[in-house]
Amino acid sequence: MSPSSSSSSTGPMGVAVSPEVEAALARGGAVVALESTIICHGMPYPKNLQTAMEVEAVVRENGAVPATIAILNGVPHVGLSGEQLKSLAVSGRQFQKTARRDIAHVVASGGNGATTVSATMFFAHKVGIPIFVTGGIGGVHRNGEQTMDISSDLTELGKTPVTVISAGVKSILDIPRTLEYLETQGVTVAAYKTNEFPAFFTEVSGCKVPCRVDSPEECAKIIYANKNLHLGSGILIAVPIPKEHAASGNAIESAIQKALKEAEDKNIIGNAITPFMLDRVKVLTGGSSLEANIALVKNNALVGAKIAVALSDLHQ
Numbered sequence: 001m002s003p004s005s006s007s008s009s010t011g012p013m014g015v016a017v018s019p020e021v022e023a024a025l026a027r028g029g030a031v032v033a034l035e036s037t038i039i040c041h042g043m044p045y046p047k048n049l050q051t052a053m054e055v056e057a058v059v060r061e062n063g064a065v066p067a068t069i070a071i072l073n074g075v076p077h078v079g080l081s082g083e084q085l086k087s088l089a090v091s092g093r094q095f096q097k098t099a100r101r102d103i104a105h106v107v108a109s110g111g112n113g114a115t116t117v118s119a120t121m122f123f124a125h126k127v128g129i130p131i132f133v134t135g136g137i138g139g140v141h142r143n144g145e146q147t148m149d150i151s152s153d154l155t156e157l158g159k160t161p162v163t164v165i166s167a168g169v170k171s172i173l174d175i176p177r178t179l180e181y182l183e184t185q186g187v188t189v190a191a192y193k194t195n196e197f198p199a200f201f202t203e204v205s206g207c208k209v210p211c212r213v214d215s216p217e218e219c220a221k222i223i224y225a226n227k228n229l230h231l232g233s234g235i236l237i238a239v240p241i242p243k244e245h246a247a248s249g250n251a252i253e254s255a256i257q258k259a260l261k262e263a264e265d266k267n268i269i270g271n272a273i274t275p276f277m278l279d280r281v282k283v284l285t286g287g288s289s290l291e292a293n294i295a296l297v298k299n300n301a302l303v304g305a306k307i308a309v310a311l312s313d314l315h316q
């Protein structure tokens with residue numbers, strides 16, 4: 001299925017913004033950016049389409065306009081039509097996973113790109129969207145001190161003033177080092193209604209964060225201060241998985257530990273480790289990791305939309 005162009009026109013920045021998103025931005029309304037790697041590479045069809053549509057619906061129900069971001073036929077799009085969303089979901093891995101380093105190449109070759117957190121932040125900032133919701137961000141991989149496998153999501157957070165709402169990072173990564181790296185990059189890391197940084201499928205990681213926030217309004221004030229001072233860096237708001245899904249989260253966590261041991265025994269390293277881990281975790285949990293993943297993304301969308309509304313109110 002090849003993506004079709006929508007009524008969006010490509011603006012002077014070479015980015016096509018949908019009419020709905022453009023209108024919301026013009027009136028200073030609440031807009032929430034959403035990434036597309038999670039659709040094309042993170043979930044199977046048709047669950048990915050169903051989730052993408054539900055996440056957009058949650059954003060709308062809470063008073064904000066969703067802006068899913070992807071590169072279609074070489075043109076970065078901010079805000080997708082239902083038809084475009086479907087094309088992404090059906091195409092899946094045919095859309096190239098596009099981080100910051102891949103953007104120029106995908107655009108120059110007229111390709112189709114599913115944007116990761118780093119690339120989505122870049123485009124969100126370019127068009128003036130300050131809030132971005134996802135499931136989990138990339139981080140420092142285990143043994144990252146040797147492999148130097150550190151996600152460009154972390155450097156993007158250091159240099160792009162967009163607030164990312166996520167459920168923390170998966171424990172297949174090195175969470176303490178991920179937090180150290182974010183500190184080095186000058187990223188404000190806040191945990192939502194908790195003192196601990198969550199580990200995606202579970203509420204706990206054993207890592208405390210210095211900043212705790214308890215309401216969307218409190219988050220909005222931090223974002224406002226960051227903007228007023230021209231700090232130029234991003235903010236990560238870590239929202240724990242909802243309690244009712246954390247039980248299955250604990251089972252998933254033990255599957256992760258088992259898969260990590262298997263990877264070590266089999267000496268699986270480098271870029272083979274993430275696909276190996278994700279596949280093993282899915283098999284070992286009988287697919288329940290996917291359901292927990294969907295639940296936490298929708299919860300992040302709810303919190304993110306409320307933050308976007310609170311921020312827009314502060315600006316009025």
Ligand code: PSU
Nearest residue numbers: 037038042116117118136137138151152
């Ligand atoms: N973590 C998840 N789910 C995801 C990703 C990360 O729990 O889908 C995706 C996001 O798009 C993120 C990217 O930006 O993977 C990070 O990839 P890498 O580690 O190659 O930087």
Ligand code: MN
Nearest residue numbers: 149150151152
């Ligand atoms: Mn990497």
